[in-house]
Amino acid sequence: MSGITNLRGTAAPLDQANVDTDQIIPKQFLTSVSRKGFGKHLFHDWRYLDLHEQELNPDFALNKTEHQGASVLLARQNFGCGSSREHAPWALTDYGFKVVIATSFADIFYGNCMNNQLLPIQLNSDQMDKLFNAVADEPALEIEVDLPAQQVRCKAGQFDFDIAEHHKHKLLKGLDAIGETLELAEKIDSYERSIPAWR
Amino acid sequence: MGKTLYEKIWDDHLVARAGTDNLIYIDRHLIHEVTSPQAFAGLEEKGRNLRCPERTFATMDHSISTRSLALDACGPTNQLQLMTLKQNCDKYGVELFPVGHQKQGIIHVIGPELGLILPGMTVVCGDSHTATHGAFGALAFGIGTSEVEHVFATQTLKQGKAKTLLVKVDGTLPVGVTAKDIILAIIGEIGHAGATGHVIEYAGSAIEALSMEERMTICNMSIEAGAKAGLIAPDETTYAYLKNRERCPTGADWEQALSYWQQLKSDADAHFDTVVNLQASDITPQVTWGTNPGQVIGVNEAIPQPQSFSDEVSRTSAQKALHYMGLQPGQKLSDVAVSHVFIGSCTNSRIEDLRAAAKIAAAGKVAEGVTAIVVPGSAQVKQQAESEQLDKIFTEAGFEWRLPGCSMCLGMNDDILKPGDRCASTSNRNFEGRQGRGSRTHLVSPAMAAAAAIKGHFVDVREFDV
Incomplete structure (x- = not known):
């Protein structure tokens, strides 16, 4: 996987707290044995008026003409809560999102983003208000996300964000996490020799 | 410091x-x-091996029918997923408890069992309810x-270290109040995201008094x-549950x-990042009213006014939830009728759960217009319940008695509700x-689910005439 560095794009505003992974990708799509093709079903219950995904809900942010092609998703607190399904970041990236900016994230979802080159950015609620307002005023607003500098930049301001060094490293380099760990095989072997019989 | x-x-x-990465060994997958x-x-x-098949255990639980043992009972896509698991387990030497096996069941029920x-x-486990196993003092x-x-x-x-949160519940739990009510009350107290970034340790006399099923x-x-x-x-309580269980160590092991387990507790001077205290005697039977588990009240409380919340x-969220749920602020839950009742899931499908529900079910019949299903957590739970004739109590009261699964x-699977259906559910998510x-x-x-099935609306199980 190649890494993320700088991104420029427009945003889709999902002005809601506690968006759970059941909403991001409902259960009826989890029977697939592939990682691909989930983008079509992203936010299914909100995005479509019917079960067969024929009729778009015109009131849903992602369906508005001005937000087509958005690569940045804006949301509020506790985004990605609930089920551990990695199908959620698979659906978001397959749809075309590269960045989610929210007030806070649920832990498992946050970790899953790292394994899928989806950048989760946490900003405070004042900063989120500014971004939501700016996108409401100007839907085509260009947002620049600079991962090396840990900064979100747009007309509404310039916002620094925190990210753990190992997460940043992984997103920048697009590393194969398993390959990296396998290089520590000797340490794993040695640990296994120390495990008591009962365990 | 401890x-x-x-x-x-x-x-x-x-x-x-x-660096900041910690590589942690996994004992059970x-x-x-x-x-x-x-x-x-x-x-x-990538042509990689599965390193420890002997530490890996598989079951079929999510995509399966609760009416039929046939893998194709819920359609070809579900069948393909189930067959894929079987083929993968065969190929990599992983022990599988498939549909129909006498030890099959919900993964979080059969592991401890x-x-x-x-x-x-x-x-x-690739499943957020893996936290269940923490009941044994396992991470x-x-x-x-x-x-x-x-x-x-x-x-x-690779893991980052979490913060620690001690939730202490002291005192004696009132009659009719259960472990489910404790955990719903805790979530109501700290909020749906209140423990993000933390590992919770539950302690206090009310927790110590719980059985293993309740702790799960x-x-x-x-x-x-x-x-x-x-x-x-x-x-x-933990050692008594484990002693002589099928896969537990024996003899010198x-x-x-x-002797290792006996020192496996937080030291008296250990530091927790946050501490929350609850009194068991304050807890009442809980019912969620919204669309996340933190939106919960005691059964006799009125549904809250959205304006009563401190932040925008x-x-x-409350407004949106009330709209979705078709409820009004100030409404009493005893005035809210249910169309469905589900007793099951990795939260509440163990034998003690079924006994508690059966005790209520024995006192009446499922109300007209209510569909109530009981889904045991595993084939072993089902067998145990049947040996105690709980299935007879349920079916005679008008509940459906199903095969184990999620x-x-x-x-x-095909156990799904239609738009507008309202369900009293012993599960874990009201999304x-x-x-x-x-x-x-x-x-x-x-017990509250069984009582709702019989009355046709929510009711305080403590006032239920058994």
């Missing part, structure tokens, strides 16, 4: 430190059909499919407060394990659409 239980387990599983196929495919693609989960272990948490693949290939995970109900819903994991220190986000907790698009879920204890 260490917390979490820190002790963590330290004993540290394989390597690499539980898998099911939904979150494993892409991980197996990843191994295949088989004695696979021991205090001081690390346990992972257990849900992971994504990429991490499932990582554990397959390396038997380790508590730990199961740790994720519903946003926690990475939930833990309860092992004690005599048991003795060695026991909570007010908006069922209507998330409806990956929009969780049990079917447009359906409305209220989380309750097994």
Whole structure:
């Protein structure tokens, strides 16, 4: 996987707290044995008026003409809560999102983003208000996300964000996490020799 | 300074430190059909091996029918997913408890039942309710499919250390109030995201008094407060549950394990990042009114006014939830009629749960217009319940008695609700659409669910005339 560095794009505003992974990708799509093709079903219950995904809900942010092609998703607190399904970041990236900016994230979802080159950015609620307002005023607003500098930049301001060094490293380099760990095989072997019989 | 239980387990599983990364060894890897196929495919693609098949255990639970043992009973896509699990387990030498096996069941029910989960272990599964196993003093948490693949290939995970939250529940639980009510009350107190970034340790006299089944109900819903994991220190109740269980150590190994387990508790001077105290005597039977488990009240409380919440986000969430749920602020839950009742899930499908529900079911008949189903958590739970004639009590009262599986907790099979259906459910999530698009879920204890089935609306089980 190649890494993320700088991104420029427009945003889709999902002005809601506690968006759970059941909403991001409902259960009826989890029977697939592939990682691909989930983008079509992203936010299914909100995005479509019917079960067969024929009729778009015109009131849903992602369906508005001005937000087509958005690569940045804006949301509020506790985004990605609930089920551990990695199908959620698979659906978001397959749809075309590269960045989610929210007030806070649920832990498992946050970790899953790292394994899928989806950048989760946490900003405070004042900063989120500014971004939501700016996108409401100007839907085509260009947002620049600079991962090396840990900064979100747009007309509404310039916002620094925190990210753990190992997460940043992984997103920048697009590393194969398993390959990296396998290089520590000797340490794993040695640990296994120390495990008591009962365990 | 002393260490917390979490820190002790963590330290004993540290394989390597690499900068801010910690490589943690995984003792038990539980898998099911939904979150494993892409991980197996990843191994295949890279030509990697599954490092420890003997530490990996599989079952079929999510995508299966609760009416038929046929793998194609819920259609060809579900069947393909189930067959893929079987083929992968055969290929990589993983023990599988498939549909129809006498030890099959919900992964978080069968793991403990088989004695696979021991205090001081690390346990992972591509499933957020893995926190259940923390009831044994095991560090257990849900992971994504990429991490499932990582554990397959390396038997380790890269992890950051979580913060610690001590939830202390002291005193005696009132009659009619259950472990489900404790955990719902805790989530109501700290909020749906109140424990994000933390591992919770549950302690206090009310927790110590709980059975293993009840402790599993508590730990199961740790994720519903946003926690990475939930833990309860092992004690005599834990050892008594484990002793002589099928896969538990025996002889000298048991003795060695026991002496290790006996020091496996937080030191008196251990530091927790946050401490929350609850009095058991204050807890009443709980019912959720909204669309996340933190939106919960005592059964006799009125549904809250959105304006009563302190911040704008909570007010908006409450408004949206009430609209979705078709409820009014100030409304009493006893005036809210249910169309469905679901007794089951990894939260509440163990034998004690079914006994509690059956006790209520024995006192009446399912109300007209209500569909009520009971789905045991495993084939062993089903067999035990049948040997106690609980199935007869349920069916005579008008409940349907089903085959084990996850069922209507998330409806990956045909146990799904229609728009507008309202369900009293013993499961763990009341999210929009969780049990079917447009359906409305209220989380309750097994006894409260059975009582709602009989009355046709929510009712305080303490006033229920048994």
